Every structure is written in structure tokens, then in C-alpha cells.
Amino acid sequence: MATMKEIAELSGVSRGTVDRVLNHRGVVNAETEKKVLEIAKLLDYQPNKAGIALAAQKKKLKIGVLLFGAENPFFDEVMDGLKRKLEELSIYGCTTFERRISFDLESQLSTIDELVELGINGLILSPYNDEKVQEKIDTLWEQNIPCITINTDLPDSKRIAYVGSDYYKCGQTAAGLIHLFTGGCAKVGIVTGSHKVLCHEERISGLKDLFSARHPAIQVVEVVENNDDDYKSYEVVSKLLERHPDLSVLYFTAAGVYGGCRAILNASLQSPLKVITFDAVPSTIEMMEKGIISATICQQPEEQGAKSLALLVDYLLTGNLPEESSIYMDLSIKIRENL
Amino acid sequence: MATMKEIAELSGVSRGTVDRVLNHRGVVNAETEKKVLEIAKLLDYQPNKAGIALAAQKKKLKIGVLLFGAENPFFDEVMDGLKRKLEELSIYGCTTFERRISFDLESQLSTIDELVELGINGLILSPYNDEKVQEKIDTLWEQNIPCITINTDLPDSKRIAYVGSDYYKCGQTAAGLIHLFTGGCAKVGIVTGSHKVLCHEERISGLKDLFSARHPAIQVVEVVENNDDDYKSYEVVSKLLERHPDLSVLYFTAAGVYGGCRAILNASLQSPLKVITFDAVPSTIEMMEKGIISATICQQPEEQGAKSLALLVDYLLTGNLPEESSIYMDLSIKIRENL
DNA sequence: AAATAAAACGTGCACGTGCACACTAAAAAG
């Protein structure tokens, strides 16, 4: 592996000049630049990561992490993955400032300001879907503080990347499972968070599109909202089961799984009901072990945390943007036996 | 973060002595040792990885990788994951020597010798199940060449770890899927590689055990062997389908999936047959897209490659053994929609 | 022509560790 020193010797200049050429720092004579670049290409120069890491020690990179769901175990797992990656990246001597807030625009905006005050060099954010947050992200970008959105996106903002799941594909996967579980003829009820939340809607359309394209005999009988609240969920599911005693599948697009399952346990059903959910938080796992939930589709929260940190640190150290601006996690289906 | 330099200053000794104490190198006065260790613990000293990486440059670690299945796309994916991790670990300046061989004891033994000749510092190996290989691994261990088994294990050897899947759990997961796909009453046919191969047997017993424990109405009608050969597979599956025209599920524990599926395509079945397989090689994906295969259980080949390299390099650089001597991958269920 | 500004480049330190080598003082051997 070629080093800057070797390039300098072969080009007849000093290591400092090579540094200036390769890192676009300062001013260099056009001819010199050409020669250095030539030789660098010839030797297939790749910066030595150990050297970069060593030099990065003094930079003391500070990364802000701001997630919703202060009480949501899903985001605990995101944090776990992020921490794991932080350990791996400890070689670059970077530190994180973590904040968990409830689902609220104002506290999101103020916490971002707080993190900026602390002098963060980059931000990982699960954004509230509001124009003010988008503007904030754009401002940060102008201030040389790059931002990565995680779990939910703000596609029109100047975030350098989104890391999360493909919600449409989530819905399609659920549809595929329903087909396999029922043999192609079924009555499906859907419990969603809110029609206003884009990602819930996308999961529903992914599912409906697949049914109409491939399994027309599967019928979505009703969609109810639980506002991601377990008690609301308990109520709406109870009533749904009363209205449709012949329901064969119940599909949760988001939170409120536990409340919904309690409603199922409480109802006296004559036919077996298959339940399909998202994510595998502890209460979901409990219901899978009881046999209430047949399958759950996981969006790899740990990987989301790990990937977003890796991308941000890479950008801060090398200036490399990710190849794709949206990075989707693999979806993994879990049943009782492979939890 | 504390450094060796700081520890040296606080202990009133030189950095060299701190190095000797912490890395058990050379001879140190008992009292001095005690004091240094005390202060190191007090400061919660963790060696700086960038420094280690930089110093590791001159060691030029060489890792041998010896995998079966020269023509098997599954092991291609293992190699992909390993390469990816190698890129990440390039910071330590290590290189790999890769060999792919066919399933044969003699060539495995001779290739190991060849790699040792090349001066490898460690070996990643998918071992042939034979005492001679075990002895070879033990010999390597005596020679200070640690070995990690991948995909299949040799538990009684002196390998420092096994990275792969839990075959019994694979079988249980398949059983769980069959239950969900059929509703608890089904006739199941099993196509296996060979009864002599331990891991195939484990997948079958995982499946049978779950059925007898939880789903007694599901019946395994026959187990046939295909010796991991597609044409043999075509033949035995054809005959199996003739003998059991009422079969509801066909379960492949190993290779020969493509040949078996061709047999299914060729047979005129009156009732829909659900097929469950392992891994997601290109021909399997093709059959999933055609709708022949309902689901496949993946053992994360890329992760196997990545994890084994990470563990080996970690051991070589720091002497840390993995916490568990057997590392099992998560099992991920794939259907057409989440491939 | 002298003074100032700008362009272009070189030098040297810092980062933390591994390891070879040199060195001192005390104990053992002659």
C-alpha cells in the first residue's frame, strides 16, 4: 500500500504538498497538482485508516443523537445498535450526545438547539414531520453540521441520508404472509396508528396493492385507528372483532400491539385468528410465545442505529457521501421459533 | 481516556514498564507491577485502538480462509461478508489467503499445509468431519495458529470458536412455519442430503421434536436422501410425489433444491404443495419468484464470514477469546416479498 | 526601487502503541 510519503518522494515534492493536493487544502501549482494526482492514481493510493484514526484523536468528533420514543423499547434497540457501532468506531475517538424525547415538535426543535450549543459536528435524528424541522436541518447543513434521518424520513430536507425501512415493502411482506397463512382466501382487519402518518399509510397501500395484483380473494374488511395507544387499541380491536366475528387475519401496522392482543385474548372467538405485527418489542415477544401473534416483521432497529452512525462518522472523517441517499434495512420475518 | 503515558507518569515509571506490565512482556518488579495495575484500573485504562492499529501495520497479519463448496453460491456469500469485514479491518493492515476446495478430506488437509507454508497467523475453516482434521486443528493451535470453524463445527477440536447456525433451531423454525402454513394438520415429506451428515440430522430432529411436542396432527410421512445432488434430488422427489399424491408440505434440509423444484414443476399435483427450503442461493430465489417455494430459512452467510474474521483478528491483536465458543447467527425467514 | 501582498511549498509536531535496544544496579561466579 502506497503512502503519502512515497507519493511525495516520487513526485519530488514534500508530504505537505501531497496532503494539499489530495485533500484539497490550500493552494497548489496546477502542474504540481497534476503530477501528484498522476502518481497517486498510478500507485492506487488509499489513505491508511490507522493514520487517519490516529490523527482524528484530537478532532474529538461529537455526534448528536436525537430520537423519539423516550419510553419506546423499539428505540432502545436502535440505541443498542448505535452504541455497538460507537464501540467499533472508538478507534476514531468520537463521542455521542444522546437525547430521547417524546413525540413533540417543540421539544425536538429546542433539543436540537441544545445539542448544537454543545458543539456537535453531526446529528442523527428521527424527525418530526414538520416544515420547521426541515428548515432546521437545512440550517444545520449550512453550518456544516450534516444530519442523517433515522427510522422516518424528511426527503425534501438537506439530510445527507435516510436510514430506515421501506414501508411499502413492509406492507407487501405482510400481504405475502397473509396469503401463505390463509391459502388465498381471507378476511383481513387492519389496525393502524393514524391515517395522517405517512409510513402507516404506505404499509397499508403496500398490502392492498399486492392483494389486488395477486390475491384478489383476500379482502380487507376494515381499517381502524388506535393512535399508537394501547388502551385505544384495546377498545377499537374489541369492537372490530364484534363487528366481524368471521375475521381470519388481524394486521397491526404500528404500535398498540399489546392492547390489541389483550382485546383478542378477551374476546371469545369461534375461529382461529392469525395476527401479524411489526417489530419485536418485549410485549410483542410475549404475545408470540403465547401463540396470539403468528408472525412479526422486523425492521432491524439495531442495524438502523449502527448504520446511521457509521455513515455519519465516515462522512465527517472522509467527506464521503453514502452511495444511496436512502438506505433500507432488510426485513426479517420472525415467528415463535426463530425469535 | 487514559493513555499508557499518563499511567507511566502517575506511577513514576516509564512507558516501557507500563507496557511490560499490561502486556505481560519481560520481567517487572512485583511492587511496581502492583502499582501500575492499580493505577491502570483506577483510570479504567483501555488501549487506544488507533495506536494499536498503527503499530499493527508492521505485523502484517496473514489470515488463511479455507472453505468448501468451490462451486456453491452459498459460500460465495460467506466470502462476500468476509471481504466486507476485511475492508473494515483494513485499518489493521491484515491480508487474507483464500482457498475454495471441493468436499474432500485429502485436499482439505493439503491445502491447510499450503496455507501454513505461506506463513498464516490464523485460519478460518469449514472443516471436513474427520479426526484427521481435528488433529490438524490441534496441531495448529500448538503452533500458535488459532483456528475458527465456520458453517460446520468440530466441537472437540481446539478451535477457538465456531461461527454458524443452530441447526436444531433451523428445524424448529421450519416446523413452526409448516404449522402456520397448514393450520396444524398436514403430511410432510422431507428431502435431506444424507443421514450421515450431522447437521442435516439435527434439522430433522428439531422439526420432529416440535411436531411431537406441539403439533401432533402434523405427520412426517417420509424422509428421502438426495446426497446434495440436483439430479438425484429430481429423481427422489419425483418418486416421493408419486408415492404421496396427498403431500401438503415438502421440506428441504439442505442442497438439491433446484432439482427438487424441477421435479415438482414436472409433476401434476392435484393439491397445492408448500415448499420450505434453506438459504437463498440464486436458483432458490428463482423458484421463490415462480411461487414454487413458499419460504426459505436463511442462516446469514455474509454475517458468518464477517463475524468469523472479526473474531479471529480480534484474537490475534488483543488475545481476547470470544465470550461464547459457539456463535450462532440469527435465522431470517424470507418469502417472495422480502427477498 | 522599495514595500507589501499573495502564491507555493517545506517542516515539524501530535496522536498511542509495540518493540528493539541500551542501560543500571545488584547478585552470582570466578
Added chain:
DNA sequence: CTTTTTAGTGTGCACGTGCACGTTTTATTT
């Protein structure tokens, strides 16, 4: 008493990069 051994310790280089600072040359202004 002198020489040799050995336990114990200190010193300094190497690894590759980022970056601040200094120096020299060339161009521009007064």
C-alpha cells in the same frame, strides 16, 4: 576483588496522517 550474569528499567524509533506554522519565491502596489 574483579568479572559475568540477570533482574529491572528507560529511551527512542516506527507506523501514516492532519494541520499549524514558517519560509521562499513571485506578483502587485506605492
